[in-house]
Amino acid sequence: MSAPAPLPRPAGALSRRTLLAAVGVTPLLLAVGCSREAPAGADAVTPAQVDQLAGQVAVQEELLAAYDVALLSAPELAGLADQARAQLTRLRAAAPSATPTTGAVSPTVPAVAGDAGTARATLRTQVAAAATSHATACPDFTGARAALLGSIAAGLRGQDGQLA
């Protein structure tokens, strides 16, 4: 009798993911007309995709602004806010043309979130919207950026469930 099989994991995933974790360092040279060292194949991007990535960065910045408002009433959400901030960092790395917002962005959430329950409910709506936005954009990309957008969308779906 043969030994039980180990529960499977994608064999090639980690090495390539690790390699592409820093994809944001040189990802968009192709888009700005510089062909040297530009990523090829699945990791190449078009100018339209550059704009789309910048849009997803803006979506995430808006979510961070929503978290800032919610934290005023519900400081226990700090851990989730940290994760959303980590997502923004990785998105910016994948879209270096996106200009980091130095000041406060204009959130589409009320400036005063109210009590903790209201704050969570309002934030949950924002989290779900951001997840949908990233998930919708994901199939427009290939390679590492598709994986990143899909992973972030999944992470925000998890946050959505946690905020329920």
Added chain:
Amino acid sequence: MTTPGATSSSSAAASTSAEAGSAQAEDAALQDALAAEHAAVWGYGTVGAALAAGSRADAVTAQEAHRDVRDRVSALLLSRGVEPVGVQAAYALPFPVLSEVDAARLAAELEAGTTAAWVWVLDQAAERSTRELAVAEASAAEVRAVAWRTRAGDTPVTSATPGLPD
């Protein structure tokens, strides 16, 4: 859950050699996802057996969801003339499952495995329709993983980028 690189699927070797975004790479990644779905269907049998009868509904629902995805991916591969990987006779559990907390942790592990497999499909896929499937399944698995981690009392229950290295 298992030794990195260890897999029961011969397709995994192909996933390391085919260029990302090629049809071959997509099929290989789908085979990996299918192997993860097989394992999840099998593993939820163990999860359910360790849960009290009154608290098995979530395990049953999750198992059905993975069975549906398994069948869908198998059909997709067959439609391409690719022989889908099969289920193993048994799988090695990552730890003994002796309590309801163990069961919840195993379920969270199963879901994390499928999330990683689907994020890998996103990395490798050539077809938009495949990426649409992958992003939906990665999200569904992560939502279930969060629920199981909560049930197990593990923290943190959520992850910034599930399926990707930190």
